[in-house]
Amino acid sequence: MKILTIAAKELREYVLKPGSISWGIVFPLVFTLAFAVRFGDIDHLAPGLLSISILFGTSSFVSSSIIFERRLRTFERLLVAPVSYLEIATAKILVGTLFGIFVGVTSMLVLRLFMAYAIWNWILLLLFMTLSGLAFSALSLYVSLRVQNPINAMTWLNLIRLPMIFTSGAIVSLLLFPRWFLAVGLLTPMTYSVDGLRFSMLEYYDVVNPAYSGLVMIILTMIFLYLSIRSIKNLY
Amino acid sequence: MAAETIVAKNLSKRYGDFTAVNGISFKVKKGEIYGLLGPNGAGKTTTVRMLTTLTSITSGEAWINGYSVKEDRLMVKKSIGLVPDVSNLYDELTVEENLRFTAKLYGAPMENVEELIKEFNLPAKRKFGKLSSGFKRRVTIAAALVHEPEVLFMDEPTSNLDIRSAKAVRALVRALNLRGMTIFLTTHNMIDAELLPHRIAIMEQGKIVAEGRRGELKRLVGKGVIVRFSVEPVSSTLLKVLESYSPAFDEGRISVLVDDVDDFLDHLFELRKTLGFRVTYLSTELPSIEDVFMELTEESPCPCGGCPI
Numbered sequence: 227m228k229i230l231t232i233a234a235k236e237l238r239e240y241v242l243k244p245g246s247i248s249w250g251i252v253f254p255l256v257f258t259l260a261f262a263v264r265f266g267d268i269d270h271l272a273p274g275l276l277s278i279s280i281l282f283g284t285s286s287f288v289s290s291s292i293i294f295e296r297r298l299r300t301f302e303r304l305l306v307a308p309v310s311y312l313e314i315a316t317a318k319i320l321v322g323t324l325f326g327i328f329v330g331v332t333s334m335l336v337l338r339l340f341m342a343y344a345i346w347n348w349i350l351l352l353l354f355m356t357l358s359g360l361a362f363s364a365l366s367l368y369v370s371l372r373v374q375n376p377i378n379a380m381t382w383l384n385l386i387r388l389p390m391i392f393t394s395g396a397i398v399s400l401l402l403f404p405r406w407f408l409a410v411g412l413l414t415p416m417t418y419s420v421d422g423l424r425f426s427m428l429e430y431y432d433v434v435n436p437a438y439s440g441l442v443m444i445i446l447t448m449i450f451l452y453l454s455i456r457s458i459k460n461l462y
Numbered sequence: 463m464a465a466e467t468i469v470a471k472n473l474s475k476r477y478g479d480f481t482a483v484n485g486i487s488f489k490v491k492k493g494e495i496y497g498l499l500g501p502n503g504a505g506k507t508t509t510v511r512m513l514t515t516l517t518s519i520t521s522g523e524a525w526i527n528g529y530s531v532k533e534d535r536l537m538v539k540k541s542i543g544l545v546p547d548v549s550n551l552y553d554e555l556t557v558e559e560n561l562r563f564t565a566k567l568y569g570a571p572m573e574n575v576e577e578l579i580k581e582f583n584l585p586a587k588r589k590f591g592k593l594s595s596g597f598k599r600r601v602t603i604a605a606a607l608v609h610e611p612e613v614l615f616m617d618e619p620t621s622n623l624d625i626r627s628a629k630a631v632r633a634l635v636r637a638l639n640l641r642g643m644t645i646f647l648t649t650h651n652m653i654d655a656e657l658l659p660h661r662i663a664i665m666e667q668g669k670i671v672a673e674g675r676r677g678e679l680k681r682l683v684g685k686g687v688i689v690r691f692s693v694e695p696v697s698s699t700l701l702k703v704l705e706s707y708s709p710a711f712d713e714g715r716i717s718v719l720v721d722d723v724d725d726f727l728d729h730l731f732e733l734r735k736t737l738g739f740r741v742t743y744l745s746t747e748l749p750s751i752e753d754v755f756m757e758l759t760e761e762s763p764c765p766c767g768g769c770p771i
Contacts, residue, residue: 235552
């Protein structure tokens with residue numbers, strides 16, 4: 227119940243913050259639109275663009291929230307209340323995921339206009355969008371809590387997000403690279419999101435079996451949730 | 463442990479090589495206003511953060527209402543309210559939404575929110591971010607009270623407030639204390655220190671250098687007593703005689719610092735007989751808390767180590 231209370235507050239307080247709007251909504255939608263208009267038939271690219279939208283949506287929202295809460299010390303309001311670190315972290319991850327799914331769905335509406343084939347499995351697609359959102363939210367929460375100065379959180383996130391676009395096969399398939407680069411791809415959390423989304427949209431995948439992709443994203447969510455809780459303990 | 467609401471025993475906080483709080487011990491009785499007074503960087507805020515579970519304790523122990531701050535964090539959190547030195551509520555939420563959010567976190571009844579809005583005369587529907595500093599502080603205090611805590615921690619309660627708002631906050635603190643609430647406050651504001659706490663601890667460089675009631679602290683440093691008086695007429699002969707006391711003149715009153723009040727008054731009344739003046743005003747007072755503070759604490763050097771202040 228407290229998780230929902232915190233999550234509802236997060237949405238009200240941070241949905242219209244500049245970081246959430248510019249990096250979380252405008253950037254992924256413009257990026258998606260640019261590729262869609264440039265390439266026209268974008269069926270193979272669509273899962274990657276969708277994953278990028280979810281990544282930027284979730285991470286921008288979560289980091290905006292942490293930046294403001296650490297700077298204005300509203301985070302301490304949660305810490306001094308009878309609420310566990312697990313509840314605080316879970317609430318932030320959930321609301322980030324929700325925001326990411328919203329950005330993803332908006333991006334999907336744009337992509338559908340340019341796709342030749344129908345979506346293979348909508349339910350599976352929603353499941354992989356949710357799993358991607360959870361994993362990306364948890365990763366962003368951990369990064370935003372780890373940086374010394376919260377103002378730098380967005381910069382650090384970009385250092386992770388932007389290379390991931392390249393190393394995950396979101397734009398260029400990992401199968402087109404030398405074999406050693408595959409190892410880099412498999413170390414990139416976004417790879418599992420892209421391949422899972424690709425399977426649910428187009429009924430095929432590039433590198434990782436979708437069952438493994440789902441499992442890896444659940445494990446990543448748990449790992450980053452655990453690390454985030456440890457970071458909160460270390461910070462205060 | 464029951465008679466004391468807050469107990470700290472050899473409480474320390476270290477950040478690497480730097481010791482912010484160095485083995486302090488104190489007890490705060492139920493229903494007392496206890497003030498921690500000290501210059502910036504003395505360790506006051508760190509002490510509050512340790513007592514309110516916001517910062518871990520490096521060594522030592524503390525209890526609030528009999529609950530260990532180290533072991534029973536949840537029970538400690540339920541029994542305390544914290545008003546930090548900055549008003550840290552959510553800008554985009556209205557006053558009422560902020561209070562309701564806090565009430566939900568603590569599982570407090572929503573009727574408390576309505577009562578606090580009425581009692582504190584708060585603009586319920588206005589966004590917190592749009593309020594003045596004074597109102598923000600009032601809402602922050604209200605938010606700390608929404609779950610009816612037994613102990614209220616206030617870190618620099620009047621900092622960054624104008625005179626009128628600061629006065630209103632002081633009145634609020636006294637009113638809360640009259641209801642039986644134990645209040646632990648930190649301040650470097652001498653007016654707060656002079657007017658609010660029943661007992662004061664003076665902190666410097668992580669240590670408590672003096673503790674006691676205001677009078678006790680004043681007697682610690684003040685051998686002298688300030689005698690203030692007015693006479694009519696003021697003759698040049700009188701002024702010449704008073705020169706040895708290095709008098710100060712302020713709004714028609716003469717102030718002198720003397721070691722023995724009786725001796726001085728005997729001398730003054732002898733002069734009255736010989737010079738024939740009338741004493742129209744006479745008062746004596748101990749040194750202020752500011753005097754005590756200045757005497758017991760050292761001026762902090764500039765952190766740069768090289769500038770000429």
